[in-house]
Amino acid sequence: MLIENKKTSNKIGGKEVNIKFNNQKNTLFVDLNGELDHHNAKRIREKIDSEFDENGYKNISINLKGLNFMDSSGIGLIMGRYKLVNELGGRLFLTNVNFRVNKILDMSGIHKLVDIYENNEDVLKHL
Amino acid sequence: MLIENKKTSNKIGGKEVNIKFNNQKNTLFVDLNGELDHHNAKRIREKIDSEFDENGYKNISINLKGLNFMDSSGIGLIMGRYKLVNELGGRLFLTNVNFRVNKILDMSGIHKLVDIYENNEDVLKHL
Amino acid sequence: MKDNTMKLEIPSKSQNEAFARVVVASFAAQLDPTIEEIADIKTAVSEAVTNAIIHGYESKIEKIIIECNIIDNRLEIIIEDFGVGISNIQAAREPFYTSRPELERSGMGFTVMETFMDSLEICSEENKGTKIKMVKEFNKPSFEE
Amino acid sequence: MKDNTMKLEIPSKSQNEAFARVVVASFAAQLDPTIEEIADIKTAVSEAVTNAIIHGYESKIEKIIIECNIIDNRLEIIIEDFGVGISNIQAAREPFYTSRPELERSGMGFTVMETFMDSLEICSEENKGTKIKMVKEFNKPSFEE
Numbered sequence: 001m002l003i004e005n006k007k008t009s010n011k012i013g014g015k016e017v018n019i020k021f022n023n024q025k026n027t028l029f030v031d032l033n034g035e036l037d038h039h040n041a042k043r044i045r046e047k048i049d050s051e052f053d054e055n056g057y058k059n060i061s062i063n064l065k066g067l068n069f070m071d072s073s074g075i076g077l078i079m080g081r082y083k084l085v086n087e088l089g090g091r092l093f094l095t096n097v098n099f100r101v102n103k104i105l106d107m108s109g110i111h112k113l114v115d116i117y118e119n120n121e122d123v124l125k126h127l
Numbered sequence: 128m129l130i131e132n133k134k135t136s137n138k139i140g141g142k143e144v145n146i147k148f149n150n151q152k153n154t155l156f157v158d159l160n161g162e163l164d165h166h167n168a169k170r171i172r173e174k175i176d177s178e179f180d181e182n183g184y185k186n187i188s189i190n191l192k193g194l195n196f197m198d199s200s201g202i203g204l205i206m207g208r209y210k211l212v213n214e215l216g217g218r219l220f221l222t223n224v225n226f227r228v229n230k231i232l233d234m235s236g237i238h239k240l241v242d243i244y245e246n247n248e249d250v251l252k253h254l
Numbered sequence: 255m256k257d258n259t260m261k262l263e264i265p266s267k268s269q270n271e272a273f274a275r276v277v278v279a280s281f282a283a284q285l286d287p288t289i290e291e292i293a294d295i296k297t298a299v300s301e302a303v304t305n306a307i308i309h310g311y312e313s314k315i316e317k318i319i320i321e322c323n324i325i326d327n328r329l330e331i332i333i334e335d336f337g338v339g340i341s342n343i344q345a346a347r348e349p350f351y352t353s354r355p356e357l358e359r360s361g362m363g364f365t366v367m368e369t370f371m372d373s374l375e376i377c378s379e380e381n382k383g384t385k386i387k388m389v390k391e392f393n394k395p396s397f398e399e
Numbered sequence: 400m401k402d403n404t405m406k407l408e409i410p411s412k413s414q415n416e417a418f419a420r421v422v423v424a425s426f427a428a429q430l431d432p433t434i435e436e437i438a439d440i441k442t443a444v445s446e447a448v449t450n451a452i453i454h455g456y457e458s459k460i461e462k463i464i465i466e467c468n469i470i471d472n473r474l475e476i477i478i479e480d481f482g483v484g485i486s487n488i489q490a491a492r493e494p495f496y497t498s499r500p501e502l503e504r505s506g507m508g509f510t511v512m513e514t515f516m517d518s519l520e521i522c523s524e525e526n527k528g529t530k531i532k533m534v535k536e537f538n539k540p541s542f543e544e
């Protein structure tokens with residue numbers, strides 16, 4: 001039978017932005033998945049910031065590969081993390097920026113502030 | 128870039144029920160795809176009936192493999208085609224009946240009237 | 255905090271049957287349903303909206319209202335039309351009873367709604383309209399917020 | 400025959416941002432849009448609904464109304480709240496202008512709406528509320544009915 005009794009995991013709002021952390025060369029690597037809107041941005045911000053504060057990183061690198069929606073709340077989130085690292089002399093990296101996310105970042109001039117690379121390996125080469 | 132400018136083909140209502148016909152051993156083989164609701168049932172009924180009338184078939188075999196939604200309009204459609212072939216001494220076959228469709232057919236007692244087989248080859252064996 | 259509500263107004267055009275079921279399914283998604291539960295809900299909504307279109311309004315284009323409420327782990331769906339109404343609700347609920355056999359209606363709409371949902375209430379008054387209330391319970395405490 | 404309309408009422412809860420954009424996208428689907436057009440519409444709706452929630456109602460839970468109309472190949476989306484309103488619309492439209500920097504708002508919401516839609520109108524009155532009207536044109540005669 002084709003349809004099993006499994007969860008749709010297709011939550012609205014909840015549409016669970018999963019965050020994964022990884023530490024290399026003083027840099028907090030963050031994997032974002034799901035939808036980045038105002039509803040989810042708050043939770044993401046708090047998770048990133050507490051991880052960043054607790055473990056004394058210098059840089060943050062955000063991997064946007066799993067992001068399937070982003071509105072201008074994403075600009076706020078990225079700008080905010082840029083300020084955070086910049087005050088401490090660190091850098092903010094973005095990786096796997098897709099066409100849609102790029103369209104929104106383009107409007108904001110964020111390209112001038114953050115370093116955008118293909119993927120995590122590329123970021124590590126530049127550290 | 129990940130997102131191309133291609134059509135979503137995710138039409139509401141339109142959600143195009145495609146119909147394909149095929150003739151073997153006096154039997155009209157019909158492939159249904161998409162969503163079978165009241166909106167689409169009318170169009171499907173007309174297409175099947177005009178093909179059936181024009182080409183003098185005896186039996187109809189409906190393949191439900193591509194059907195991803197069906198409500199009680201489907202019972203009406205199947206009952207109607209059963210009456211059509213039955214009056215002429217023919218048989219109605221259903222193939223690839225999935226779990227959801229089966230749940231609805233079960234309520235209607237249709238199992239007693241039509242012959243349900245795994246797939247088209249199975250139908251051909253029983254002709 | 256999971257309580258939520260929504261109200262949708264659509265004209266009684268048959269292409270809105272699919273739209274209505276997608277909207278209710280999207281709303282229900284916050285209860286973290288199984289694929290099977292979502293399919294049940296879509297089917298029940300499709301039946302009620304179709305009835306409003308063909309029976310309630312007899313294909314005239316008028317307003318259908320769909321309201322959904324989430325209260326704890328319960329989803330209420332209310333589908334309302336202001337059409338001809340049902341004169342004999344008990345007869346209408348019977349499996350295979352249909353007033354429109356010529357449209358190849360099977361008379362199984364209410365039976366499907368009853369089978370797929372946990373409860374079904376029908377309020378109707380002739381020439382005033384019909385209001386269907388269906389409830390589905392989601393018993394798992396699976397909502398994280 | 401392709402003309403259609405819908406009206407949705409939701410409370411100003413942030414989890415309804417995702418629901419609102421799915422509903423409008425599903426409605427827009429009947430215009431046979433490209434994936435890119437659907438993404439534009441979802442983003443614009445998300446901006447306007449978010450604004451109603453955080454600016455219009457300042458996080459109180461009140462009613463947001465979303466209305467969509469399809470007229471020929473044009474989709475109109477109207478998003479309305481009955482909140483604090485905007486005192487200086489011209490300033491609000493400026494890129495990077497935000498009254499809530501402490502919430503990490505970027506001030507790019509209206510700019511996104513303008514960029515992704517074909518037109519944007521803002522009607523607002525202080526302490527009465529705000530009504531955003533956005534239009535997207537679909538120029539291909541691709542609808543078969």
Ligand SMILES: Nc1ncnc2c1ncn2[C@@H]1O[C@H](COP(=O)(O)OP(=O)(O)O)[C@@H](O)[C@H]1O
Pocket residue numbers: 199301305306309310311335337338339340346347351352353354359360361362363364365384
């Ligand atoms: N919204 C409605 N307005 C008026 N009559 C209705 C409505 N819904 C149902 N009915 C009546 O109840 C009958 C049974 O409905 P249902 O079980 O859904 O079967 P069907 O739609 O196949 O006829 C219909 O044939 C119709 O006479």
Ligand SMILES: Nc1ncnc2c1ncn2[C@@H]1O[C@H](COP(=O)(O)OP(=O)(O)O)[C@@H](O)[C@H]1O
Pocket residue numbers: 072446450451454455456480482483484485491492496497498499504505506507508509510529
């Ligand atoms: N619905 C609304 N009600 C009240 N004020 C609003 C509304 N929408 C926008 N505004 C005002 O316009 C400003 C600019 O909005 P926008 O460009 O979307 O940026 P942002 O949401 O990032 O602040 C907001 O900061 C707010 O002051």
